[in-house]
Amino acid sequence: MRRFGTALAAAILLAAGLTACGGDDDAGGTVTLRFSWWGNADRAALMQQSIDLFQAANPTIKVTPSFQEFEAYWQKMATETAGGNAPDVLQMDFAYLREYADRNVLLDLKKTDVNVGDLIPAFQGVGEVDGALYGVPTGGNTWCMFYNPALLKDAGVEEPKDGITWDQYHALLDTVSKKGKTYGGSNYRSVIYSFESWLLQQGGRLYTEDGTLGFTRDQLIAYWTVGKQYIDDGRFIPAEKVAQIEPASPIVKDLIATEFRWDNFFARYAGETDAELKIGPVPVITPGATGQYLKPAMLLSASARTDHPEESAKLISFLINDPQVGRIFGSNRGIPATNAQRKAAVLEGPAAAIAAYEEAIAPLLQQAPPAPPKGAGTVEAAFLRIADEISYGRSAVPDAVDAFFAEAEDALAG
Amino acid sequence: MTRTRHGDAGAGLLFLTPWLLGMLLLTIGPMLASLYLSFTDYNLFDAPEWIGLENYRRMFDDPRYLQSVRVTGGYVALAVPLKMLAALGVALLLNQPRRGQGLYRSAFYAPSLIGASVSLSLVWKSIFSDGAIVDRGLGAIGLHTGGWVGRPQWSLPMLVLLAAWQFGGPMVIFLAGLKQIPAELYEAAAVDGAGPWRRFRAVTLPMLSPVIFFNLLLEIIGAFQVFTSAFVIATGVGGGGGPAGSTLVYTVYLYDKGFSDFRMGYASAMAWMLVLGVGLITALLFRTSRVWVHYAGEKP
Incomplete structure (x- = not known):
């Protein structure tokens, strides 16, 4: 506690430029x-x-x-x-x-x-x-799906192939959760990059040219409502289980069969688990429109x-x-x-x-969106945190969306 | 004569210089800087911009700020009494004339030596997870709580227990206080026919009240500044204070605002609100102490 005070004091001192040297x-x-x-x-x-x-x-x-x-x-x-x-x-x-x-x-x-x-x-x-x-x-890295073939096999599910649609993916989650030994996946709808690829697949974008939010409240309400539904029906792993193993991912603990991440995480996960993970495609709404880019x-x-x-x-x-x-x-x-x-x-x-x-996937990639606006880091964290409150049942979806818009608009304006 | 005295003062000041420099440069200077910054919009990069009381006003519209006040209030209200009770209870036991008390005293003080350390917080996190000791122990007696770490209703009590477990500091002070109580008071009370409970109420508590007051003050001030345990155990997705904001204590939110969001002006204002709040509570405590704190040698 005292450390914190000292650290803060030191930081303020630095900030005040008192110790700046050439x-x-x-x-x-x-x-x-x-x-x-x-x-x-x-x-x-x-x-x-x-x-x-x-x-x-x-x-x-x-x-x-x-x-x-x-x-x-x-x-x-x-x-x-x-x-x-x-x-x-x-x-x-x-x-x-x-x-x-x-x-x-x-x-x-x-x-x-x-x-x-x-x-x-x-x-x-x-x-x-x-x-x-x-x-x-x-x-560079690209958004992708990781999956655990052994866990899918246990549930009698085929490995996801290129061009798999969201509906097919959600059916897969359902089968894994019901017939397999694990949950289907984690709540990817609480991650802003999943939301971004979903927007890009429909020709939308996360941020407008002038650095404001590029989507509507209704879009986010729809997105988070489905996420909550899948938490409730057991397709997604409950939030309290994820919180306990942080910073590890549930997929390296064999708690879920699929997860969405940047593909460079694959090397890290390989060192954290004995399971033979594989990289799979991000599901699509219409074939060909992957909404993916090289970041x-x-x-x-x-x-x-x-x-x-x-x-x-x-x-x-x-x-x-x-x-x-x-x-x-x-x-x-x-x-x-x-x-x-x-x-x-x-x-x-x-x-x-x-x-x-x-x-x-190279032929299916689109041009990377422009660098995110000032405050994007805060927006990303708020997205995750507020979606998490829905997962815990602490917020109703429309209230959470209001809270997110308020925080995000504040962060982007500052 | 005057000259020598003058020289003495000079030498005194000289010896004080390291402390004075530290005080001025590391405490008073930054405090004044942060007071100034609390009236500005300051993001570390651009020059601070004067906005008057705007930061202070904004706090009352900030749901996360209000959440952090609620969480911290709950933490203080639970952790301080629990820790004080544990400290006093153990001090009373250790004050009995028994063999091996020295060993027990060291053993009970040991957890406090580790202090608010990161490693201890990590241990705490692991024993309160799903299927770990606490979960299994409670399960064995029919209480199925699951792990406490990931559950919003249990995560704050977990931090409270960590604080209460480190009762060694106030315990040692209580113990010293107990030793100061003259034995003849107890003898006189016993002669008058007072049982153990009566002796505790009528002799121990009043004689110990200055020490209780001192401990209470220190513990409350300390509890308001809790940081390490909450930061280490519950920093997860989207910053500190997880799960679902249930452990968003004041200093964790302050840290998030300042160092993750770069709202240094707002964070400074938060720090000053904390100073004001703790100052107010301390003042109130001093007020009430006239009623219940008994100093030996004073006329009642």
């Missing part, structure tokens, strides 16, 4: 770049190998790395940026790209010699906001205040283009974003399954 340069013509990313120790080891390669190729540039896990990373990034002390090069999330770009803290990479010519077509222009290039994707799993950006824009751009170019770096990372940053790195990466096991899935 950049640092070594003497002798060597340039030092600060580079921050989120990830774990595994990624740190891969990153260090790549940085070593970069420094060997560019003896006049020294890279000082630092990393945290995702949540802590953004808290630190916010305070550092506010104190005018952002790192030169930083890992960026698609959901935060516009938030940071709109606040003029990111460098327009078009003003540098950054090399983005080899990006696969789906990623050309993906990090652009209002014509300026604020981030370059290092890899940048992460991007690299540079700070607008960096003293070394060209060197920063050089580091970014190296990290996305160099074949050796591609081999080092494999699918750790998502399936690589440039042709050269895709060719170089040796993908095995789960990574190979993800790559195969992405290749199969």
